[in-house]
Amino acid sequence: MLDPDKNTSICIIGAGGIVNDAHLPAYAIAGFRVVGIYDRDVEKAKNLANKFEIPTAYASLDQMIQAHPNAVFDIALPASEIISVLEQLPHGAAVLIQKPMGTNYQEALAIKACTERKSMKAGINFQLRYAPFIHAAREIVTRGDIGELYDIEVHVNVFTPWHLWTFLYGKPRLEILYHSIHYLDLVRSFLGDPIGIYAKTVKHPSLQNLASVRTNMIMDYGETVRANILTNHCHEFGYHNQQSYIKFEGTKGAIKINMGVLIDYPRGVPDKFEFVIMEDGKQPEWQELPIEGGWFPHAFIGTMQQVMLCAEGKIATPGNSVDDALKTMACVEAAYLSSEKGSILLSDIQ
Ligand SMILES: NC(=O)c1ccc[n+]([C@@H]2O[C@H](COP(=O)([O-])OP(=O)(O)OC[C@H]3O[C@@H](n4cnc5c(N)ncnc54)[C@H](O)[C@@H]3O)[C@@H](O)[C@H]2O)c1
Numbered sequence: 353m354l355d356p357d358k359n360t361s362i363c364i365i366g367a368g369g370i371v372n373d374a375h376l377p378a379y380a381i382a383g384f385r386v387v388g389i390y391d392r393d394v395e396k397a398k399n400l401a402n403k404f405e406i407p408t409a410y411a412s413l414d415q416m417i418q419a420h421p422n423a424v425f426d427i428a429l430p431a432s433e434i435i436s437v438l439e440q441l442p443h444g445a446a447v448l449i450q451k452p453m454g455t456n457y458q459e460a461l462a463i464k465a466c467t468e469r470k471s472m473k474a475g476i477n478f479q480l481r482y483a484p485f486i487h488a489a490r491e492i493v494t495r496g497d498i499g500e501l502y503d504i505e506v507h508v509n510v511f512t513p514w515h516l517w518t519f520l521y522g523k524p525r526l527e528i529l530y531h532s533i534h535y536l537d538l539v540r541s542f543l544g545d546p547i548g549i550y551a552k553t554v555k556h557p558s559l560q561n562l563a564s565v566r567t568n569m570i571m572d573y574g575e576t577v578r579a580n581i582l583t584n585h586c587h588e589f590g591y592h593n594q595q596s597y598i599k600f601e602g603t604k605g606a607i608k609i610n611m612g613v614l615i616d617y618p619r620g621v622p623d624k625f626e627f628v629i630m631e632d633g634k635q636p637e638w639q640e641l642p643i644e645g646g647w648f649p650h651a652f653i654g655t656m657q658q659v660m661l662c663a664e665g666k667i668a669t670p671g672n673s674v675d676d677a678l679k680t681m682a683c684v685e686a687a688y689l690s691s692e693k694g695s696i697l698l699s700d701i702q
Contacts, residue, residue, distance in 0.1 A: 354661055354666050354667065356384075356657050356660035356661050356664060356666070357660070357664055358383050358384065358385060359385060360384075360385065360423075360424060360660050360663060360664060361385055361386075361387040361388075361420050361422070361423040361424070362379065362384055362385060362386045362387065362423060362424050362426055362656070362660075363386075363387060363388040363389070363390070363416050363417075363420050363423040363424070363425050363426065364376075364386060364388070364389040364390070364400075364406075364426045364428065365389075365390055365391075365413065365416075365425060365426065365427045365428065365429060365437055366390075366391055366427065366428035366429040366450075367389055367390075367391035367393070367396040367397040367399070367400045367409075368391070368396070368428060368429075370428055370450065371389075371400060371428045372400055372403075373648065373649065374648050374649040374652045375426060375428060375649075375652055375656075376400065376403075376404040376406075377649040378649040378650060378651075378652035378653045378656070379652075379653070379656065380404065381645075381649070381650065381653065382653040382656075382657070384653075384656060384660070386404065386406050387406070387407055387408070387419075387420055387423060388406065388407065388408045388409075388410055388416045388419060388420055388423070389401050389406050389408075389409050389410070389416075390409070390410040390411075390412070390413050390415075390416045394409065394411055397409035397410070413437070413440055414440070417440070417441065417442060421442050423446075424446045424447070424448065424656070424659055424660055424663050425441055425445055425446070425447045425448070426447075426448045426656065427447060427448065427449045427450060428450045428477075429450065430519065431450075431452050431453070431454050431455045431459065432455065434449055434450075434453075434454065434459075434463055435459075435462060435463060435466055438463070438466045438467065438470070438472070439466065441470070441472070443470050443471060444470070444471050444472065444473075445470070445472050445473070446472070446473040446474075446659050446660070446662060446663030447467070447472050447473070447474045447475075447659065448474075448475050448476075448477055448655060448656055448659045449463070449474060449475070449476050449477065449674075450476075450477045451476055451477050451478050451533060451534075451677075452529050452530065452533055452681070452684070453476050453674065453677050453678065453680075453681050454681070455523075455525065455529065456525070456681075456685060457681050457682060457684070457685035460677070460678050460681035461678070463674060464674045464675065464678055467674050473659065473662040473663055473669075473670070474659075474670075474673065474674045475655060475658050475659040475662070475670035475671075475672040475673055475674065475677075476655075476672055476673075476674060476676075476677035476680075477652070477655045477672070478533070478534065478537040478655070478672055478677060478680060479534075479647070479651035479652050479654060479655045479672075480534040480535070480537065480538045480647060480651060481537060481538050481541040481651075481654070481671075481672070482651045482652075482653070482654020482655055482657075482658075482672075483645075483646065483647040483650065483651035483654075484643050484644060484645040484646065484650050484651070485609045485611075485623055485625050485643045485646070485647075486538065486541075486598075486609075486651075487654075488625060488641060488643055489598075489600060489607050489609065489625075489627075490541075490542070492605075492607060492627060493542065493600065493602070493607075496604075497604070497605060497627075497629050498600065498601075498602030498603075498604050498605035498606060498607065498627070498629060499602040499603030499604030499605065500602055500603045501542060501543070501577075501600060501601075501602045502576055502577050502578065502601060502602060502603065503577070503578045503579070503599070503600070503601035503602075504539050504542060504543065504578075504579045504580075504598070504599070504600055504601075505578075505579075505580050505581075505582075505597075505598070505599045505601075506532075506535040506538070506539075506580070506581045506582065506583075506597070506598050506599075507582045507583075507595065507596070507597055507599075508582070508583040508584065508585070508595075508596045508614060509583075509584045509587045509593070509594055509595050509596070510584070510585060510587055510594045510595075510596055510614045510615060510617065511585065511586065511587050511588050511591075511594065511617065512531075512565075512585035512586075512614070512617060513617060513618075514526075514559065514562055514565065514585070520562060520563075521561055521562060522561070523563055524563055525563055525564075525688060526562055526563040526564060526565055527553055527563075527564055527565045527566065527567050527583060527585065528551070528553055528564075528567055528569070528684055528687050528688060529684055529688075531583065531585070532567050532569065532581055532583055532687075533680060533684055535581045535583075535598075536569070536571070536581065536680050536683040536684060536687070537677070537680040538598070539571055539579045539581070540676075540679060540680055540683065542600075543571075543573055543577060543579060545679050545682075545683075546571040546572050546573050546579065546683065547572045547573065547574060548572045548686060548690075549569055549570070549571055549572065549683055549686040549687045549690055550569070550570040550572065550690050551567065551568065551569040551570070551686075551687035551688070551690040551691045552567070552568050552690075552691050552695070553566065553567040553568075553569075553687065553688070553691045554566050554567075556586045558586075559586070564691070565585050565586060566583060566584045566585065566586060567581065567582070567583045567687075568580075568581075568582055569581040569582075569687050571683070591615055591616040594614075594615045594616065595610070595615070596610065596611045596612075596613075596614040596615055597609060597610050597611065598611065604629060604630050605627060605628050605629040605630050606627065606628050607625070607626070607627040608624075608625075608626045608627070608638075609623065609624070609625050609626075610623060610624040610625075611623055611647060612624070612646070613646060613647055613648055623643060623646055623647075624640065625640065625641045625642075625643045626638045626639065626640050626641070627639060627641060654672075655670075655672050658670035658671050658672050659672075
């Protein structure tokens with residue numbers, strides 16, 4: 353596995369919640385070198401610079417670019433801000449862009465067009481595919497230990513306090529665009545692009561001022577491979593029956609990952625990684641594999657690492673490139689369209 357150069361400079365644009373909770377803790381763990389941070393709210397940038405020992409909190413984006421024109425730029429802003437910031441970055445810049453890649457497919461196309469026109473080395477922060485438990489699952493699958501992979505199921509039944517993210521109120525799209533998008537991207541990273549998506553995403557009776565918050569999606573991979581994503585963020589009945597897992601099934605075995613971060617949010621519970629490999633004449637025996645690190649913040653090392661390696665010329669394109677991410681955005685778009693289009697009506701059945 354290639355390692356990025358620890359001397360590569362990173363400049364962060366945005367000093368909000370996710371930079372504090374995940375970007376900067378992850379880069380500290382990885383030993384990445386953050387040289388500057390900028391936010392239009394200068395105090396927020398200064399606070400994070402102090403907390404994470406970043407040499408300079410810049411008063412303007414332009415000043416940061418002048419000081420570090422060859423840095424990897426790490427954009428962690430609302431999706432609506434992405435294009436205008438990309439336009440200000442130098443031609444040929446390496447850039448990691450927070451998900452979602454725009455608020456719909458048209459914006460995703462515009463982001464891709466902008467990065468192409470400016471010959472950027474650009475990746476999107478779909479980090480779940482780089483979570484340590486996913487690395488472990490990918491190794492097992494790639495080695496062929498569980499045989500041919502024919503089933504992926506993501507099932508989330510939790511209570512998510514949406515009111516904490518006030519910017520979501522009034523937005524036309526919520527659950528798939530901001531949450532299940534991670535699962536769509538994850539499934540694609542194992543099974544490639546689906547033929548299409550069937551989906552139904554619905555609101556909650558007590559959250560009528562939010563868009564849909566509960567989703568069922570079937571990613572269509574034809575007759576034999578099944579990929580289902582099922583999320584309910586409104587299980588407000590204590591954490592006794594909350595669950596959040598990713599399950600892989602193959603012809604010779606299976607893997608089940610319990611993701612603790614979403615349970616009893618924001619406290620969380622530990623993750624659990626279990627797998628079973630079938631042996632002739634033996635009963636299935638599940639084993640637990642200890643995994644160091646989690647989805648937050650450790651997976652954020654992976655997305656940045658890809659862009660750093662590309663900036664350093666060690667790989668041609670990041671694994672999380674804008675081209676690849678565009679396909680995840682196409683899945684999101686297809687899911688919303690499928691949900692709008694609706695089901696086969698019983699009245700049409702004669
Ligand atoms: N990958 C993930 O798992 C994950 C998790 C949470 C959030 N996110 C994404 O990260 C992004 C930021 O989320 P957040 O929770 O940190 O939001 P936030 O509201 O806490 O922070 C956003 C920051 O951006 C600053 N800002 C806005 N426009 C700006 C501009 N044009 N120039 C400079 N600064 C500007 C604001 O002042 C604010 O400090 C969102 O797109 C969100 O969807 C991703």
